[in-house]
Amino acid sequence: MTSKTERLLSLLNGQPVIPVLKIANVADAVPLARALSRGGLRAIEITLRTADALEAIRRVAAEVEDAVVGAGTILDAKQFDEAAAAGSKFIVSPGITSQLLDAAKGSPVPLLPGAITPGEIMAAREAGLRFLKFFPAEQSGGIASLKAFASPLGDVKFCPTGGITARNAADYLSLPNVICVGGSWVAPDDLIKAGKWDEVEALAREASKLAK
Numbered sequence: 001m002t003s004k005t006e007r008l009l010s011l012l013n014g015q016p017v018i019p020v021l022k023i024a025n026v027a028d029a030v031p032l033a034r035a036l037s038r039g040g041l042r043a044i045e046i047t048l049r050t051a052d053a054l055e056a057i058r059r060v061a062a063e064v065e066d067a068v069v070g071a072g073t074i075l076d077a078k079q080f081d082e083a084a085a086a087g088s089k090f091i092v093s094p095g096i097t098s099q100l101l102d103a104a105k106g107s108p109v110p111l112l113p114g115a116i117t118p119g120e121i122m123a124a125r126e127a128g129l130r131f132l133k134f135f136p137a138e139q140s141g142g143i144a145s146l147k148a149f150a151s152p153l154g155d156v157k158f159c160p161t162g163g164i165t166a167r168n169a170a171d172y173l174s175l176p177n178v179i180c181v182g183g184s185w186v187a188p189d190d191l192i193k194a195g196k197w198d199e200v201e202a203l204a205r206e207a208s209k210l211a212k
């Protein structure tokens with residue numbers, strides 16, 4: 001374990017599921033983060049896939065004390081810096097580039113980059129990272145691939161994301177090299193749009209009970 005990995009793991013604090021959020025309307029950010037937090041999912045990933053994402057991160061960081069807000073879909077160093085400046089406690093990327101690794105090296109905010117191949121995992125390892133996102137998980141061999149990594153790349157742990165749902169999350173979490181999973185199923189677009197925060201809270205509560 002390197003110190004950066006330890007810092008990231010301590011932020012996630014054993015949470016089995018990281019909600020991956022797409023916030024179309026910035027007014028939804030705070031009530032959504034509160035609902036997830038009430039349901040036991042304090043660490044959340046707000047993806048930079050909408051125009052309001054950075055403002056959503058700012059608001060959650062400022063207004064939702066219980067939340068540990070991270071930024072997702074970070075593709076380059078500029079976005080890394082903007083997301084960190086907005087108050088992100090951690091940064092998630094679908095992949096890994098040397099520019100991103102450089103940005104993370106110069107920042108106290110830990111990076112969870114995506115990796116799929118042994119070469120990508122080894123590049124992240126060389127940069128001192130021992131905890132990676134495995135994305136897109138289901139489309140990239142899923143559980144079978146993660147099992148195959150366990151022996152040759154045994155000191156690296158994963159947060160599989162992409163295609164994970166309430167149906168298969170427990171199977172991923174049962175793997176020794178999986179620490180948590182990421183997914184959007186706990187905060188579906190239709191519930192956010194309708195402001196059904198109690199239903200989001202119920203989905204979060206169910207997810208937070210999954211054993212790791």
Ligand SMILES: O=C(O)C(=O)C[C@H](O)[C@H](O)COP(=O)(O)O
Pocket residue numbers: 020047049072073074092093094135161162163164182183184185
């Ligand atoms: O934007 C990113 O950085 C991503 O990582 C993509 C998300 O992880 C997936 O969109 C979540 O996948 P689903 O749970 O299958 O919806």
